Amino acid sequence: MGDPLDDFVRRAADAVPVPSGLETRVRATVARRRVTRSLAAVAAGLLLGLALFALTRTERPKDVAIAGPRITLTDPEPPLHLREVALKGQVTATEEGLSIRFEGARHE
Amino acid sequence: MGAPDMLSEHLPMLYRVAWMLTGNEADAEDLAHDTMVAALSSIGRFRAESRLSTWLTAILVNRHRAIKRRSGYARPELPVSAPSEPGAAMAAEEEKAALLRALDRLTEDERTLVALSAYQGLDSSEIGDMLGRPAGTIRYQLHEAREKLRAMLLEKRHG
Numbered sequence: 001m002g003d004p005l006d007d008f009v010r011r012a013a014d015a016v017p018v019p020s021g022l023e024t025r026v027r028a029t030v031a032r033r034r035v036t037r038s039l040a041a042v043a044a045g046l047l048l049g050l051a052l053f054a055l056t057r058t059e060r061p062k063d064v065a066i067a068g069p070r071i072t073l074t075d076p077e078p079p080l081h082l083r084e085v086a087l088k089g090q091v092t093a094t095e096e097g098l099s100i101r102f103e104g105a106r107h108e
Numbered sequence: 109m110g111a112p113d114m115l116s117e118h119l120p121m122l123y124r125v126a127w128m129l130t131g132n133e134a135d136a137e138d139l140a141h142d143t144m145v146a147a148l149s150s151i152g153r154f155r156a157e158s159r160l161s162t163w164l165t166a167i168l169v170n171r172h173r174a175i176k177r178r179s180g181y182a183r184p185e186l187p188v189s190a191p192s193e194p195g196a197a198m199a200a201e202e203e204k205a206a207l208l209r210a211l212d213r214l215t216e217d218e219r220t221l222v223a224l225s226a227y228q229g230l231d232s233s234e235i236g237d238m239l240g241r242p243a244g245t246i247r248y249q250l251h252e253a254r255e256k257l258r259a260m261l262l263e264k265r266h267g
Contacts, residue, residue, distance in 0.1 A: 005258050009226035012207040013124045015200040019137050022123060023115055026144045033149065 118164050119144055125165060128223040129172050131212055135181045143168040165228060166238045210260040218253035225250055
């Protein structure tokens, strides 16, 4: 036989009826959470799959459009056409300094 | 032990410990429910070093303390007198009401110690492990709490 205090506490607490729906409520919550977790896992898998699909299917631009002649390392010579240009200039002394004026650029 | 066994075997104990801690049936039901759901979700973390009932009670006590820290419970008025029912039923109701009133006059910590020791039969070192205190401290605090409860119950009986 234990301490009378322990006996009293146990007897009084054991007389408290457990709500009849408690076990059902716990089972329902656990089942609901399992379904929610499964759905979340499926949704996460789908999203991951879609993201991977989108990444692998996206076509990247192969060339970048650049104005002007293209030079690659494989070209034997740069396809540049150097041309001589003749300019006629006139130099005049002004109050502010020298004034240089070019006229009529002419290709030769 | 499977989930159905765990539920059937330990839910009544959890509910009654929760009743002792919260002091009312509605909060006890919520606390026992939340505890069992949490336990079933994390049953993989249970190590057989402790008894399953002790592990479950530890979850319950931690949740209870977290609720008290946050907002606490809306505790209803305790019954002033037992309902008048004949014979043994009346005696049981009177004992429940007397215990609830006495527990209500203990501090939160004392109530927890009494519930774990007197109702659940845990010893000082088990309670110490659960509450993170040395067994010697628990022994002293438990002695104080039990004497206080004993005095209150005797006072009620003689009063």
